[in-house]
Amino acid sequence: MKEKFEKFMAGRYGVDQLSNALNVLFILLVVIGLISRNTLIWWIALIPMFYNYFRMFSKNFSKRYNENRIYTNMMSPVYNFFDKMKLKFQKKQKRDKKKYKYYHCKNCGQELRIPRGKGKVVITCPICKHSFEGRS
Template sequence: MEWLRRFMYGRYGGDNLSKALLVLSFILLMITNLLPRALIGLELIAYIPTLVCVYRIFSRNIYKRQQENYKYLRIRNSAIVWFRRKMNITKDLKTHKYFTCPNCRQKLRVPRKQGKISVTCPKCKNSFKGKS
């Protein structure tokens, strides 16, 4: 394994983005497998993320690869936050109702089973009626 260590010296190696690219390739392969035979050329597209992944692993431009990985992690984290927020709202729907202020589009959360209520937006003080 000494030759591998020497070969990899000064090269970037694997990271989260490379892993994600492999997963993406795998998913694309699964999808293209379901396509009709006539579209078989599309399979090649599925290998593009793998090629990018291999290129990144052996790249000597470590700084640039790190920047790409940071960018990817930022996007991934905001996607996770967005998804969690959506999940929380879904869980919350049994006990709370969400209104959107007709004036400023602010999202408002109100406990359920209170009948007809008057909601006042904390942001713009606009008042509107709703059914909880």
């Protein structure tokens, strides 16, 4: 079965960033259609879905490649924005590591955060009430 599929897909374009976006758009439209009970939106949702399948099975690589390039160029400010947000978030986590020490409860595995600089402390897990000693 898998072999057959691979044979079928050989020489076909497959998926790229644009197909992921089309998938998301399709799901989004279906959800909106479900919430609003608007059947017209369901029909509209079929457009990105069919376009996605058409691109996946297409043998015109250069055309599909260009479509994806146009899309990624268009979306680059959005991707940059998310990259920046991710960086900010990671920096914040690093700052937290200076202020807090992270432990895992030896009994239930819950992550515990204790403030640093208090020497030896008894840590009690809020989930299972297991307590153990640790350095802060």
